[in-house]
Amino acid sequence: MPHKIERMKKLAAFLLLATFGCANPVFAQLKLTITQGVTDPIPIAVVPFARAVPADGGVDVAAIVQRDLESSGRFKGMARTDMLTTPTTSAEVDIAGWKQQRNDYVVVGRLTALANGDVAIDAELVNVLTGQRLLGQKWTVQPRNLRNGAHRVADAIYEKILGVRGAFATRIAYVSVDGKPPAQRYQLIVADADGENPRIILNSQQPLMSPAWSADGDWLAYVSFERRVSAVYVQQVRTGQRRMVSARAGINGAPAWSPDGKKLALTLSGSNGNLDVYLLDLTTQQLTRLTDDAGIDTEAVFTADGSAIYFTSDRSGNPQVYRLGLGANERPRRVTFTGSYNARPRISPDGKQLAVLTLDEGAYRIGVQDIATGTMQILSKGRQDESPSFAPNGAMVILAGRERGQGVLQTISIDGQTSFRLNADAGEVREPVWGPFLP
Amino acid sequence: MKHLATTAALFASLLLIASCSSKPETLPEQAPQQQSTADTAPADDANATTDAAGPSGELLSKRIVYFDFDRADIRADSQTVVAAHARYLAANPTQKVRLEGHADERGSREYNIGLGERRGQAVRRALLLQGVAEVQLSTVSYGEERPAAAGSDEQTYALNRRVEIIYIR
Numbered sequence: 001m002p003h004k005i006e007r008m009k010k011l012a013a014f015l016l017l018a019t020f021g022c023a024n025p026v027f028a029q030l031k032l033t034i035t036q037g038v039t040d041p042i043p044i045a046v047v048p049f050a051r052a053v054p055a056d057g058g059v060d061v062a063a064i065v066q067r068d069l070e071s072s073g074r075f076k077g078m079a080r081t082d083m084l085t086t087p088t089t090s091a092e093v094d095i096a097g098w099k100q101q102r103n104d105y106v107v108v109g110r111l112t113a114l115a116n117g118d119v120a121i122d123a124e125l126v127n128v129l130t131g132q133r134l135l136g137q138k139w140t141v142q143p144r145n146l147r148n149g150a151h152r153v154a155d156a157i158y159e160k161i162l163g164v165r166g167a168f169a170t171r172i173a174y175v176s177v178d179g180k181p182p183a184q185r186y187q188l189i190v191a192d193a194d195g196e197n198p199r200i201i202l203n204s205q206q207p208l209m210s211p212a213w214s215a216d217g218d219w220l221a222y223v224s225f226e227r228r229v230s231a232v233y234v235q236q237v238r239t240g241q242r243r244m245v246s247a248r249a250g251i252n253g254a255p256a257w258s259p260d261g262k263k264l265a266l267t268l269s270g271s272n273g274n275l276d277v278y279l280l281d282l283t284t285q286q287l288t289r290l291t292d293d294a295g296i297d298t299e300a301v302f303t304a305d306g307s308a309i310y311f312t313s314d315r316s317g318n319p320q321v322y323r324l325g326l327g328a329n330e331r332p333r334r335v336t337f338t339g340s341y342n343a344r345p346r347i348s349p350d351g352k353q354l355a356v357l358t359l360d361e362g363a364y365r366i367g368v369q370d371i372a373t374g375t376m377q378i379l380s381k382g383r384q385d386e387s388p389s390f391a392p393n394g395a396m397v398i399l400a401g402r403e404r405g406q407g408v409l410q411t412i413s414i415d416g417q418t419s420f421r422l423n424a425d426a427g428e429v430r431e432p433v434w435g436p437f438l439p
Numbered sequence: 440m441k442h443l444a445t446t447a448a449l450f451a452s453l454l455l456i457a458s459c460s461s462k463p464e465t466l467p468e469q470a471p472q473q474q475s476t477a478d479t480a481p482a483d484d485a486n487a488t489t490d491a492a493g494p495s496g497e498l499l500s501k502r503i504v505y506f507d508f509d510r511a512d513i514r515a516d517s518q519t520v521v522a523a524h525a526r527y528l529a530a531n532p533t534q535k536v537r538l539e540g541h542a543d544e545r546g547s548r549e550y551n552i553g554l555g556e557r558r559g560q561a562v563r564r565a566l567l568l569q570g571v572a573e574v575q576l577s578t579v580s581y582g583e584e585r586p587a588a589a590g591s592d593e594q595t596y597a598l599n600r601r602v603e604i605i606y607i608r
């Protein structure tokens with residue numbers, strides 16, 4: 001017997017060892033494709049950064065920066081094969097030469113291995129039309145965080161040139177589904193905003209839906225059917241620690257965090273099947289009813305200051321979006337009037353626009369309504385688009401669409417001019433939610 | 440022993456899958472210390488409510504009630520099926536059923552949870568009115584999350600807008 005146990009141990013040890021060698025995750029990896037950019041993108045040359053071998057682990061920081069900038073649709077990066085020189089400091093940049101090759105901007109930089117094991121990224125931005133050095137900044141990261149460091153470089157360049165904070169160093173959460181119905185597997189995944197660096201937050205053989213980020217980006221709330229009925233959970237992304245916060249009779253759905261992270265708005269039906277929106281205090285467990293109507297009231301979302309919610313209700317006969325101030329004696333007020341179907345509201349970070357799922361000429365599309373004027377602009381072009389979510393800088397909306405029967409993710413700039421797609425290499429992806437800026 | 444070795448191998452492969460799930464360049468402050476799985480929850484047993492159980496017969500073997508688009512009223516062609524289940528359940532007061540409401544894939548997911556619930560409640564009310572006791576019935580809505588058929592055409596949608604009557608052993 002002992003020798004057999006020994007053999008078992010060896011087998012287990014071998015398999016354990018094998019785990020360290022694996023490079024690819026076993027779930028859907030997203031691939032970013034730029035589908036539409038502005039007609040006159042800003043020409044920019046992102047010169048390969050001086051490397052820190054071997055500390056940088058081969059991460060091509062300049063390539064990530066260029067890809068980020070191009071994914072915004074606002075920039076066109078110069079091909080490396082066209083670069084005549086490869087300066088790594090602004091002093092070495094031959095202004096006239098880069099200008100002659102029709103660049104507006106040049107980015108140069110270098111990586112340095114530090115004594116404590118960290119890597120310093122120095123990046124500079126030069127306007128070749130004026131000769132002015134616009135940016136010179138240093139980021140210090142652990143080698144494993146180099147991708148994130150590169151996204152932060154792209155954020156700084158984007159902001160310096162366009163005057164809007166970049167959102168490349170942010171994360172998205174989404175649900176990935178594998179297998180044919182009814183035998184499907186569900187995963188809740190958190191990835192970088194470019195789809196890279198995916199991490200499984202939760203695995204289930206029962207549906208997972210409605211992920212929602214806390215305002216600090218530390219927690220996700222979501223709905224899981226793992227008990228074969230719906231329940232709302234909150235889970236800390238970093239530790240994986242999770243807690244069931246609502247498993248009442250009937251539906252437990254559509255969680256949304258209050259801006260201070262202390263409360264959740266959610267949808268409950270009770271055993272009589274009437275869906276209404278409630279407010280759950282996560283500390284005291286106290287439950288407050290916010291809506292009371294015989295129709296379906298669901299999909300609440302807080303305004304940035306927490307003083308009101310927007311939600312979907314079919315009290316008028318079909319789904320429309322309503323606003324409810326959370327002060328005393330306030331009543332829900334209808335805010336969407338374009339078309340017969342407006343649902344799943346999301347508010348832009350500046351509070352001025354409302355993204356909704358709207359029925360447009362027989363197709364389900366994402367519309368953006370100006371809250372002050374009530375004017376709706378149709379943003380997406382699919383037939384079954386859903387789940388809009390604003391980037392924290394308000395410049396883009398991420399949404400789910402269908403392509404050849406499969407769910408794919410897509411981002412579209414708020415002016416409708418630029419878009420990119422995130423395709424999964426396997427299965428389908430849905431319900432993207434864009435996380436907040438990270439500190 | 441062979442079984443044990445297989446179990447160990449299986450366990451190790453599970454570890455393999457779990458550890459492969461995060462790439463080496465994962466940020467330490469973002470990497471989950473542990474991967475959560477919902478699959479080990481005790482109530483998550485796919486066989487817990489199999490519909491292989493329950494009565495047979497021409498009407499009683501029909502366990503699915505279909506609905507029109509955006510509607511939750513039981514169509515005339517389903518009334519006899521619902522009535523047959525009501526008679527059976529009223530005559531067998533210890534038998535419990537679970538009513539699973541579903542929607543087609545169009546529109547908003549959480550709103551569709553509401554539509555599925557409305558359909559489940561419609562069947563529940565019909566059964567209650569025909570003498571079934573409340574304690575025999577439970578409802579759950581899966582919205583569009585558990586389609587019966589895959590596809591984006593009217594035929595598929597019609598198959599997915601349904602309430603499944605599931606007899607619990």
